Amino acid sequence: MSDSPSLHMLREHEITFRVRYSETDAQARVYHAHYITYFEVGRTELCRASGLDYKRMEQEGLFFVVTEVTCRYRGSAGYDDVLRLVTRVVKTKGARITHEYALFRGDDLLAEGQSTIALVNRAGTVQRLPDWLLLDE
Amino acid sequence: MSDSPSLHMLREHEITFRVRYSETDAQARVYHAHYITYFEVGRTELCRASGLDYKRMEQEGLFFVVTEVTCRYRGSAGYDDVLRLVTRVVKTKGARITHEYALFRGDDLLAEGQSTIALVNRAGTVQRLPDWLLLDE
Amino acid sequence: MSDSPSLHMLREHEITFRVRYSETDAQARVYHAHYITYFEVGRTELCRASGLDYKRMEQEGLFFVVTEVTCRYRGSAGYDDVLRLVTRVVKTKGARITHEYALFRGDDLLAEGQSTIALVNRAGTVQRLPDWLLLDE
Amino acid sequence: MSDSPSLHMLREHEITFRVRYSETDAQARVYHAHYITYFEVGRTELCRASGLDYKRMEQEGLFFVVTEVTCRYRGSAGYDDVLRLVTRVVKTKGARITHEYALFRGDDLLAEGQSTIALVNRAGTVQRLPDWLLLDE
Numbered sequence A, B, C, D: 001m002s003d004s005p006s007l008h009m010l011r012e013h014e015i016t017f018r019v020r021y022s023e024t025d026a027q028a029r030v031y032h033a034h035y036i037t038y039f040e041v042g043r044t045e046l047c048r049a050s051g052l053d054y055k056r057m058e059q060e061g062l063f064f065v066v067t068e069v070t071c072r073y074r075g076s077a078g079y080d081d082v083l084r085l086v087t088r089v090v091k092t093k094g095a096r097i098t099h100e101y102a103l104f105r106g107d108d109l110l111a112e113g114q115s116t117i118a119l120v121n122r123a124g125t126v127q128r129l130p131d132w133l134l135l136d137e
Helices: A034-049 A054-059 B034-049 B054-059 C034-049 C054-059 D034-049 D054-059
Strands: A012-018 A062-073 A082-093 A096-105 A108-121 B012-018 B062-073 B082-093 B096-105 B108-121 C012-018 C062-073 C082-093 C096-105 C108-121 D012-018 D062-073 D082-093 D096-105 D108-121
Touching: A012 A034, A034 A054, A034 A062, A034 A082, A034 A096, A034 A108, A054 A062, A062 A096, B012 B034, B034 B054, B034 B062, B034 B082, B034 B096, B034 B108, B054 B062, B062 B096, C012 C034, C034 C054, C034 C062, C034 C082, C034 C096, C034 C108, C054 C062, C062 C096, D012 D034, D034 D054, D034 D062, D034 D082, D034 D096, D034 D108, D054 D062, D062 D096
Parallel strands: none
Antiparallel strands: A012 A082, A062 A108, A062 B062, A082 A096, A096 A108, B012 B082, B062 B108, B082 B096, B096 B108, C012 C082, C062 C108, C062 D062, C082 C096, C096 C108, D012 D082, D062 D108, D082 D096, D096 D108
16 A cells, blocks of 8 residues: 555545445344444545555555444434445544544434544554655645 | 342343354455444443343333443454453433443453443433432442 | 225345445455345335335335345355345235245356344234235236 | 364354344344344354454455355344244354344244355465364264
8 A cells, every 4th residue: 555646635525325134133223333334335445536446455454443432312313214324534544544434314413433544564563654644744 | 121139230241152153354354343242242241231121112112222331442352353342331310321441352352432321211211310320439 | 004006016136236345254255145135225225216216115104024035155256345135026815925036146156045024013913914915916 | 273182073053132223224124134144143153163263364364255145034133022042053064054044032033044154364365164164974
């Protein structure tokens, strides 16, 4: 993952997707752990929109590992709901990127979250983020 | 979920379980969202060990909904690892119970977490916890 | 789910979607059970494209339950792959619909499958399919 | 995975386990694809009971890949049900092992299934099963 003039990390990205039946639980809502999976999809798509191919990054021996995740549930989503997830980069430092998430159905905020990921190599050693991944202060 | 002299919420409970292949991801570790599922299993078993049959509680129209969850990853688990999860009740107030979790493989701490659940009825209205679910202060 | 002149079950429908990290396993492929979930998404979208709102159908007390599913794996999918799933209705009889599935990455056939679903009411009693869901012979 | 006099593949093995909340869906039953995951757990435990450490086998560069799976649903399982899964080896030939599964709650048969797995090396090349994995005819 070399520095590249063609790459520029977006600060915010939005995706929409539909809840699958497999993601619901016996309360007829999305099972709470799946929100954490949605957050990762949001993160992946923010990377892609920024020009970063995460799959290729792994093939080259660099990995993001999640070091912390939080979700606060404000409402609930159901089967077949169309959800909108806003992912934002809020902090970059050393090897770490912190994202914030807001999940909506229409204008209703269903959940908010935060995660921190760290860049490591195949041996698990923490790697400094390349400059283009750092937020301008 | 009536008050009952035969029920007494345990403050701490421990389970052990084995990682399934389906819980791993392409990094050959447990996918991070599954830790949140493990936490729920720990919570359920703490309830059961305290004499609370959560399945029956739902049939009677009372539900726990998760209002917040956090996980901090300290290490990683792999396929077939035998993990030990310690679940503790750390706070009870009004309709809410806060649990803390510590996940180990042998003596290695792999993750720590916290969740808050709230008691609601079928209509989603928040319900005060019965006395026996409250921690003695 | 009354008979309706505006509804006409399509015989075939195609969707494309991207593999999520959460769907991979330690072999760095999509875990085999997730293909079954993909099949359901294909089925749901074929229904939707035919004018059938399955979510509403459940709210009105009719449900499809899966009675049999088969998957034959011809290749493997990896993280971030864009997959194309072709779903076809191959048989309708009484309460049952049989679908066939073919999952591709580009032109490569990764898996083929088949499922049978049955229409039941809230009590679990089998219900005859409405005429518009029946294939013309 | 060398031939070893201390290893002998069992023809049948039984496990019991409890349904997790995360495995249920909005019909308040176990989501149908999870039965396929249960089957894998049954297969793994049959291997373990036979003296085969599948985790170590993968570390040594040999893998089982699923080539076909079928499940016929006879009933439904719910949250917290204690299920009993009987796994049997029914055929071994060349690189392939075929297992049959029967899933019970008490004496009720909930599902029956079958899978075929093939032994491959890291490059994906099919490998002949070692003699001790073959059924005596």
